[in-house]
Structure formats: C-alpha cells, structure tokens
Amino acid sequence: MTHPLAWLDDRADARREAGLRRELRPRAPGAGPIDLAGNDYLGLSTDPRVVAGGVDALHVWGAGSTGSRLVTGSTTLHADLERELAAFCGFGDALVFSSGYTANLGAVTALSGPGALVVSDAAAHASLVDACRLSRARVQVVAHNDPAAVGAALAARSEERALVVTDSVGSADGDLAPLAELHRVCRAHGAVLLVDEAHGLGVRGPGGRGLLAEHGLAGADDVLATVTLSKALGSQGGAVLAPPGVTAHLVDAARSFIFDTGLNPAATGSALAALRVLAAEPWRAAEVLRVAGVLAAATGVPTPESAVVPVVLGDAGVAVAAAARCLEAGLRVGCFRPPSVPAGTSRLRLTARADLRDDELERACDALRRVLSEVGGPAVPPAASATRPRGTVR
CATH class of the missing domain: 3.90.1150.10 (Aspartate Aminotransferase, domain 1)
Structure with a gap:
C-alpha cells in the first residue's frame, strides 16, 4: 500500500519546480545583513527602551501570562497597554489579543455569524480571509479598493447586519485603501467598517496613529480597527480598537480571545514601551x-x-x-x-x-x-x- 503521506513528496516536487518551495532560515544573533525584509518599520525591536520594557515585565510578571485573559492571563500591564493604545489611536477602548491574526479572527467572527453579510476586499490579508471563512456568515468578495462594488454588495443584501473588512495598507503592494469613501458607503447602508491597520500604525496618520486617524475616522461609532504589535511597535501581539460596547462583546463572544492564552508579559511590556517611544518621537x-x-x-x-x-x-x-x-x-x-x-x-x-x-x-x-x-x-x-x-x- 502507498504510504498515506506519500502525496506530500509529489506536492513538494511540484512546488520546487514552480519556484514556490519555502524553507526556514534562522537568523544568528549580532550584526548581519542589512534588513529590508522584516516589518520592524520604526527600528524599535532592538531599542534599549523597548527591550527594557520587556525585561522589566519579565521580572515582575514572569515568563508567561499563565492562562487565558478571562482566567489569570490579564494583568495591570495589559490594562495599561489597552488604555494607552486606545488613547493614542483615538478609539474609545482596546482589547489585546495574542497576535494580530487572532485579533482579526476574533473581531470578524464575533461581529458577524449566521444571518450577517461580510464584504471582503479581494486583496485582504490571509487573517481576514480565514476570519471570513470561519464566520459562518455569507461572504462576498469584491474588487480591491472599490467602494462602488462594496456599495453594490451592501445594497443588494437581504441580511440585517453587514460588516465590511479591508486592510488600510496592503501588505504586499503597500497601497492605501480609500477609507473615507468606504466609510461613506458603509454609513449609507448601515454597515460596520473594520480596518486592519497592521501596516498603517506607526507609518500613516499624525505621528503614526494610522490611516483611520489620517482620515478623521478613528473613534467613529461604526468603525473598528485591528492592529498588530509586531510590526511598527517591534514586539508581538495584536489588538482590536473599538467602542467599549464592542470590546465588551468580544470578551463574551470572540473565541480566539476566550480560549487563547493571554499575551505574555514580556511582549506586553515591550509593546507598551514602544508605544510610548512612538508617542514621544x-x-x-x-x-x-x-x-x-x-x-x-x-x-x-x-x-x-x-x-x-x-x-x-x-x-x-x-x-x-x-x-x-x-x-x-x-x-x-x-x-x-x-x-x-x-x-x-x-x-x-x-x-x-x-x-x-x-x-x-x-x-x-x-x-x-x-x-x-x-x-x-x-x-x-x-x-x-x-x-x-x-x-x-x-
């Protein structure tokens, strides 16, 4: 009999022939090649102040958060980060997740579900794509950065609730979403706009507050944002920025928040220190x-x-x-x-x-x-x- 995993060899050969085979290349410590591959946009991952923030948190709280956020995984450090992150970006509240990926999964799935429509940009990040797949909502994919297509999808819907998801800055092309136009379309059709600011935070907007802030949309009652702490802030983790009623709902309903171990203290402390550096510089x-x-x-x-x-x-x-x-x-x-x-x-x-x-x-x-x-x-x-x-x- 053929081994049940023999197909993996054929798949690997096909990828190799197409130039699509991937491999891990561990980095060594110390000086190396000039890095234009990582997402450490502000150079904060090695900033002494950011490193010290992680080390201090490690000494105070230990190596791990010890449990889910709803059990023992929430610390006063998490609360400080959420408060300062929301204030910096101009939102009413924030909820920290273990990654930007899980933040997108939690936000989309908890705010949609059966009986809802999710309209997704064709070039949305994989985390948003996977969130749509898990949402159990009807998902309609529309052309990239096309507010008219979004409007048409919303106008034709039969569902009472609708959520529009997009990246503020494309992860592969670096292009900007037409957020003002998208918001006008969403508001006209009673839909919520969710924007992934993974590549916008720290780069776009006043002082790096993101593309939503640049358009004056941060804090609007029908706009949500997700961010990652692993790019411009040089640490790890993610967060949802939203009105307090939304974050309260996520605490009750977002499975990637409820059933996941909280972000570890060192990453939390480093992210908070990086946020303070960005605010000051x-x-x-x-x-x-x-x-x-x-x-x-x-x-x-x-x-x-x-x-x-x-x-x-x-x-x-x-x-x-x-x-x-x-x-x-x-x-x-x-x-x-x-x-x-x-x-x-x-x-x-x-x-x-x-x-x-x-x-x-x-x-x-x-x-x-x-x-x-x-x-x-x-x-x-x-x-x-x-x-x-x-x-x-x-």
Missing part, C-alpha cells in the same frame, strides 16, 4: 516614508505611500534568484511568491526602516541597483541620494 513615522522613497528611486518603482516597497519581477524563479543575490551582497529582502501574491507578480518586497543609517541606506541602494541590473528587473534610474535632510531628529 513622532518623527519616526515620517522617516519611514522618506526611506521608502529613497528605496523606490533606487529600484525604479513608483514612490510608495507606506513602508512597503514592492519591486515586481514577475517570475517566481527570478524573484528567488534576486533575493539570493541580494543576500550575497549583504542585504536581506523579502521575496513574495504565490499564494502570497497573484501568479505572474512575484516580487522583492522591501520594507523601509526609520533607524537605517545613511551609510546602510547607501549600501542597500547600491546592492539593489546591481542585482536588478543582473536579473533584468525594473528600469534603474541614476543613484538617488540617501542623505538625510538637515534638521531631521535622530
């Missing part, structure tokens, strides 16, 4: 966008609206080879292939960081220009200046 958000513009100029792609700089190369094999050559040149970059992006749009995904030194940015740009000229990537313009404008705070 709003220049970091603007610096991320400046660095992203320099990287875009060096690679010949349009000026980005976020920290994400996509360099589309098309073929998955070409993208993999380009990423490998970048690493050989001392530069770690992201490599997105299907199913992360549509077929034929495999790319290098560069992520800007506010803490890159001028010399690091110059070296990164030089490496990118060399590699892209070798693999036949986008047209490469003359070298762009990576010099920081005079007067920028560091």
Whole structure:
C-alpha cells in the first residue's frame, strides 16, 4: 500500500519546480545583513527602551501570562497597554489579543455569524480571509479598493447586519485603501467598517496613529480597527480598537480571545514601551516614508505611500534568484511568491526602516541597483541620494 503521506513528496516536487518551495532560515544573533525584509518599520525591536520594557515585565510578571485573559492571563500591564493604545489611536477602548491574526479572527467572527453579510476586499490579508471563512456568515468578495462594488454588495443584501473588512495598507503592494469613501458607503447602508491597520500604525496618520486617524475616522461609532504589535511597535501581539460596547462583546463572544492564552508579559511590556517611544518621537513615522522613497528611486518603482516597497519581477524563479543575490551582497529582502501574491507578480518586497543609517541606506541602494541590473528587473534610474535632510531628529 502507498504510504498515506506519500502525496506530500509529489506536492513538494511540484512546488520546487514552480519556484514556490519555502524553507526556514534562522537568523544568528549580532550584526548581519542589512534588513529590508522584516516589518520592524520604526527600528524599535532592538531599542534599549523597548527591550527594557520587556525585561522589566519579565521580572515582575514572569515568563508567561499563565492562562487565558478571562482566567489569570490579564494583568495591570495589559490594562495599561489597552488604555494607552486606545488613547493614542483615538478609539474609545482596546482589547489585546495574542497576535494580530487572532485579533482579526476574533473581531470578524464575533461581529458577524449566521444571518450577517461580510464584504471582503479581494486583496485582504490571509487573517481576514480565514476570519471570513470561519464566520459562518455569507461572504462576498469584491474588487480591491472599490467602494462602488462594496456599495453594490451592501445594497443588494437581504441580511440585517453587514460588516465590511479591508486592510488600510496592503501588505504586499503597500497601497492605501480609500477609507473615507468606504466609510461613506458603509454609513449609507448601515454597515460596520473594520480596518486592519497592521501596516498603517506607526507609518500613516499624525505621528503614526494610522490611516483611520489620517482620515478623521478613528473613534467613529461604526468603525473598528485591528492592529498588530509586531510590526511598527517591534514586539508581538495584536489588538482590536473599538467602542467599549464592542470590546465588551468580544470578551463574551470572540473565541480566539476566550480560549487563547493571554499575551505574555514580556511582549506586553515591550509593546507598551514602544508605544510610548512612538508617542514621544513622532518623527519616526515620517522617516519611514522618506526611506521608502529613497528605496523606490533606487529600484525604479513608483514612490510608495507606506513602508512597503514592492519591486515586481514577475517570475517566481527570478524573484528567488534576486533575493539570493541580494543576500550575497549583504542585504536581506523579502521575496513574495504565490499564494502570497497573484501568479505572474512575484516580487522583492522591501520594507523601509526609520533607524537605517545613511551609510546602510547607501549600501542597500547600491546592492539593489546591481542585482536588478543582473536579473533584468525594473528600469534603474541614476543613484538617488540617501542623505538625510538637515534638521531631521535622530
């Protein structure tokens, strides 16, 4: 008889031939390649103040949260983070989850269910996609960033309740959602708008408060946000930002909150410390966008609206080879292939960081220009200046 897992070998071979095989590459401690692959946009994961926040929490609360948030997993540290995060982003309340993924699962499933409609952007993050699948609601997927399509879906619904979900900033393309138009459509049709600010927090909005704050929508009674603590805040975890009545409902009904162990104290303390750094140093958000513009100029792609700089190369094999050559040149970059992006749009995904030194940015740009000229990537313009404008705070 054939072994019941023999099909895995065939699947692995097919992925390998298509250039879609993935593998883990553990990082070593200490100095390494210049990192343009991670999501540590503000450079806070290694900031001494943020590290100290985690260490202090570890000493006070121990290594683990010891249980679910409803049993022993809630500490005064969690409450402090929720209060300050809600206030910073302009919402009435916040509820911390163990990850941004579980925050999306909890929010979507608890606010929809049988008898509801969920309208999801076609390019929504996988966590939102999985939340829709688990919601047991009717799900309608609409064209990316198309408020008219959202309006048509809402107008044709028979369900009493409706939830519209989207990312504020695309994780693969770095493009911005038309939040003002989406909110107008939602309000006209009595729907709730849920926005994943994973890539907006710390980068967009006044002082990095997110794209919802930029549009004046933070705190609206029919708008919710989810955030991750693992990107701009350099820690781990996630949260739902919403009116107090919504967070109270999530405590009662969100399964990924009720049945999951609470976020560990070290991550909670680090996230809180990072939030305080961001509040005190709003220049970091603007610096991320400046660095992203320099990287875009060096690679010949349009000026980005976020920290994400996509360099589309098309073929998955070409993208993999380009990423490998970048690493050989001392530069770690992201490599997105299907199913992360549509077929034929495999790319290098560069992520800007506010803490890159001028010399690091110059070296990164030089490496990118060399590699892209070798693999036949986008047209490469003359070298762009990576010099920081005079007067920028560091």
